[in-house]
Amino acid sequence: MSRFDWLSGYLARLEDELVVVHGGDAAGLAPAHCLRLDSEDWGKAARVAAESGYRWAGVWGDPVAEHIVVRACLVNGGDYLVLVTEVPLAHPVLASHTPCFPAADRFERHLHDMLGIGFLDHPDDRRWTRHQAWPEGTYPLRNDFPVSGDSPRRAPADSDYPFVQVLGSGVYEIPVGPVHAGIIEPGHFRFQAVGEEVLRLEERLGYVHKGIEKIAKGRDPVGLARLAGRVSGDTTVAHTWAACMAMERAAAVIVPPRALAIRALLAERERIANHLGDIGAICNDVGFAFAHTQFSRLRENWLRDNQSVFGHRLLMDLIVPGGVCRDPTSQCEKTMQPRHDALSRELDDLLPILEDHTSLEDRLVSTGYLSSNDAHRLGVVGYVGKASGQDYDVRRDHAYAPYDELEVISPCRAEGDVAARLQIRADEIRNSLKLLDTLRWRLPQGPASAPWPKRPVYPEGIGLVEGWRGEILSYVRFDDDGRVARFFPRDPSWFSWPALERLIHGNIVPDFPVCNKSVNGSYSGHDL
Amino acid sequence: MLRILNKIWRIGTLTEPVPRDAELEALGGQVRRMVDRRFRRSLAIRQVDAGSCNGCELEIHALANPYYDIGRFGVHFVASPRHADALLVTGPVSRHMETALRRTWMATPSPKFVIAAGTCACDGGEFGISYASCGAVENVIPVDVKIPGCPPTPQELLLGILAALDGR
Numbered sequence: 001m002s003r004f005d006w007l008s009g010y011l012a013r014l015e016d017e018l019v020v021v022h023g024g025d026a027a028g029l030a031p032a033h034c035l036r037l038d039s040e041d042w043g044k045a046a047r048v049a050a051e052s053g054y055r056w057a058g059v060w061g062d063p064v065a066e067h068i069v070v071r072a073c074l075v076n077g078g079d080y081l082v083l084v085t086e087v088p089l090a091h092p093v094l095a096s097h098t099p100c101f102p103a104a105d106r107f108e109r110h111l112h113d114m115l116g117i118g119f120l121d122h123p124d125d126r127r128w129t130r131h132q133a134w135p136e137g138t139y140p141l142r143n144d145f146p147v148s149g150d151s152p153r154r155a156p157a158d159s160d161y162p163f164v165q166v167l168g169s170g171v172y173e174i175p176v177g178p179v180h181a182g183i184i185e186p187g188h189f190r191f192q193a194v195g196e197e198v199l200r201l202e203e204r205l206g207y208v209h210k211g212i213e214k215i216a217k218g219r220d221p222v223g224l225a226r227l228a229g230r231v232s233g234d235t236t237v238a239h240t241w242a243a244c245m246a247m248e249r250a251a252a253v254i255v256p257p258r259a260l261a262i263r264a265l266l267a268e269r270e271r272i273a274n275h276l277g278d279i280g281a282i283c284n285d286v287g288f289a290f291a292h293t294q295f296s297r298l299r300e301n302w303l304r305d306n307q308s309v310f311g312h313r314l315l316m317d318l319i320v321p322g323g324v325c326r327d328p329t330s331q332c333e334k335t336m337q338p339r340h341d342a343l344s345r346e347l348d349d350l351l352p353i354l355e356d357h358t359s360l361e362d363r364l365v366s367t368g369y370l371s372s373n374d375a376h377r378l379g380v381v382g383y384v385g386k387a388s389g390q391d392y393d394v395r396r397d398h399a400y401a402p403y404d405e406l407e408v409i410s411p412c413r414a415e416g417d418v419a420a421r422l423q424i425r426a427d428e429i430r431n432s433l434k435l436l437d438t439l440r441w442r443l444p445q446g447p448a449s450a451p452w453p454k455r456p457v458y459p460e461g462i463g464l465v466e467g468w469r470g471e472i473l474s475y476v477r478f479d480d481d482g483r484v485a486r487f488f489p490r491d492p493s494w495f496s497w498p499a500l501e502r503l504i505h506g507n508i509v510p511d512f513p514v515c516n517k518s519v520n521g522s523y524s525g526h527d528l
Numbered sequence: 529m530l531r532i533l534n535k536i537w538r539i540g541t542l543t544e545p546v547p548r549d550a551e552l553e554a555l556g557g558q559v560r561r562m563v564d565r566r567f568r569r570s571l572a573i574r575q576v577d578a579g580s581c582n583g584c585e586l587e588i589h590a591l592a593n594p595y596y597d598i599g600r601f602g603v604h605f606v607a608s609p610r611h612a613d614a615l616l617v618t619g620p621v622s623r624h625m626e627t628a629l630r631r632t633w634m635a636t637p638s639p640k641f642v643i644a645a646g647t648c649a650c651d652g653g654e655f656g657i658s659y660a661s662c663g664a665v666e667n668v669i670p671v672d673v674k675i676p677g678c679p680p681t682p683q684e685l686l687l688g689i690l691a692a693l694d695g696r
Binding site: 131132133134140145146147148149150151154155156157158178179181182183184185186206207208209210211212214215226227230231232233234236277290293294296297299300303307313314316349350352353522523524527 | 531532535536539542575576577578579580581582583584585586587588589590592593594595605607608609619620622623624625626627628630631632653654655656657658659660661678679681
């Protein structure tokens with residue numbers, strides 16, 4: 001748990017670099033530790049952090065009166081450090097973190113498009129989240145930008161985005177999307193290939209930008225929880241939990257132990273459902289229909305149990321600020337055990353078939369390789385990180401209730417290929433089943449929610465949850481009336497999308513679907 | 529291989545009969561007559577995510593699992609709008625997808641119809657209309673059938689599609 005024994009070392013190195021720290025604050029955004037910096041020291045602080053091997057975990061801006069408050073999150077071990085600075089709205093310029101942390105690239109371009117912050121020394125000055133829905137030079141997250149926008153005409157296609165081209169004999173380009181051939185979310189992929197080999201993949205996302213950060217403003221806590229549950233529909237439990245955790249920390253609400261245990265039940269069920277679907281889909285992308293059929297069957301069984309026990313197949317809107325709104329009866333607790341055992345037996349049948357299937361091995365082993373070094377530099381978390389040596393799990397390394405009283409085992413592998421990402425999912429299903437059994441037996445008695453106070457105690461809070469894709473960070477700031485003034489949900493997909501560009505390098509074009517599925521980034525969670 | 533065959537044999541057939549729902553059937557009435565006349569009971573659907581949170585896509589995927597097996601009704605999902613009789617559109621239409629959706633609709637040969645799936649597609653849902661969202665699908669292209677739900681269950685989707693297809 002949080003020790004911060006490394007923080008004095010970091011502060012000393014900052015002092016060596018003549019960085020003035022205007023004050024540390026361990027309470028305001030607990031359990032994260034805040035450091036206030038001058039805006040001119042923003043880049044130096046990142047450089048020192050990068051040299052110390054910390055992981056970069058996000059940056060977000062918050063316009064307050066005539067300033068924009070910018071916060072960046074760094075992680076070391078299981079400790080979260082938030083760097084805070086201010087830039088004037090009239091001249092919002094900061095040093096870029098991207099030269100030290102490649103993970104920061106799209107965040108900073110997003111911040112530029114949404115708030116107009118200029119990042120010095122950023123290697124890429126192209127727009128990212130902005131397509132053609134609002135004009136250049138206007139910034140939706142600024143307070144003077146109306147929610148309804150001010151360009152009522154149709155938004156034209158973003159056809160003149162300057163993709164990087166590879167030139168050379170025999171090099172050709174494949175544009176894909178935004179409307180894909182399958183039943184998936186929209187985005188554009190631009191391949192540069194020679195023969196079958198991919199020389200370069202460039203992603204163009206932002207097509208499902210729905211203005212989540214903007215429309216969160218002014219919501220009450222219940223309304224924000226509903227919105228958070230739709231940041232990414234497949235991660236509805238974890239995003240709602242993270243947003244509620246942030247709000248509950250700000251409001252100093254003590255969530256009853258029974259509610260926390262039920263939240264964990266929901267989160268583990270969500271993890272298992274998604275991993276089941278993904279394992280089947282990965283096999284399907286290399287033509288192994290048997291596994292696809294079997295795993296979609298297991299997933300359907302699992303979702304039907306969600307419906308009968310919790311009343312919703314995807315478990316939406318069950319977590320509410322202060323607790324949960326549906327308490328499974330003791331009857332249901334008993335009926336769950338045989339269902340868990342049944343899934344366990346099915347996996348005993350099916351997983352060995354997958355492991356021994358040579359044609360599957362031929363397609364998945366060594367495909368879509370992401371090195372441990374790249375994974376670290378790109379800040380990748382979740383199964384993509386765990387398959388490439390990034391041994392981090394919020395439930396274990398920054399344990400939050402109820403996981404702080406449970407033994408969380410997190411798998412980690414070094415191979416970094418599609419097969420490893422599949423294996424991590426299989427291991428996580430097994431571990432989640434164990435956790436479910438423990439949670440079910442230990443389900444504490446008592447209320448399933450706590451009353452919500454009229455006003456929050458602190459203005460802001462941070463939520464950190466291990467979703468099925470990995471670490472989710474959620475930041476919430478309240479205004480004086482207890483309504484939401486700023487919401488920033490950071491999905492792990494922000495990091496896995498750049499990883500996909502990296503790991504596809506040198507693979508053949510026909511292997512892109514299986515590589516993409518093995519990463520399975522969320523478009524919606526990234527585009528916001 | 530024996531293990532695979534053994535598993536397939538032991539699981540057997542799971543596909544379930546579809547329950548009837550008068551209300552949903554009535555919903556598709558008008559479209560249904562058109563489909564019967566023009567599509568000869570075989571419907572090719574192009575799914576377009578125009579800004580959804582991905583919840584609806586998960587449930588549309590489930591339509592292909594062994595329990596629902598939508599293929600048995602002659603309904604199949606195609607990779608191009610040019611092969612499609614109908615568009616199944618999810619999400620509030622994000623403004624960044626506005627033109628892409630319109631172009632997909634124009635690329636779909638007539639006669640065609642549009643099914644809006646999910647609460648967001650029906651009325652904008654949690655996202656409504658904003659600088660980034662056009663709200664309901666009917667604000668961008670004409671919609672023939674609406675299937676509400678957040679997300680609609682595979683059964684609701686199936687009934688919505690069947691109501692649009694099945695005239696008997």
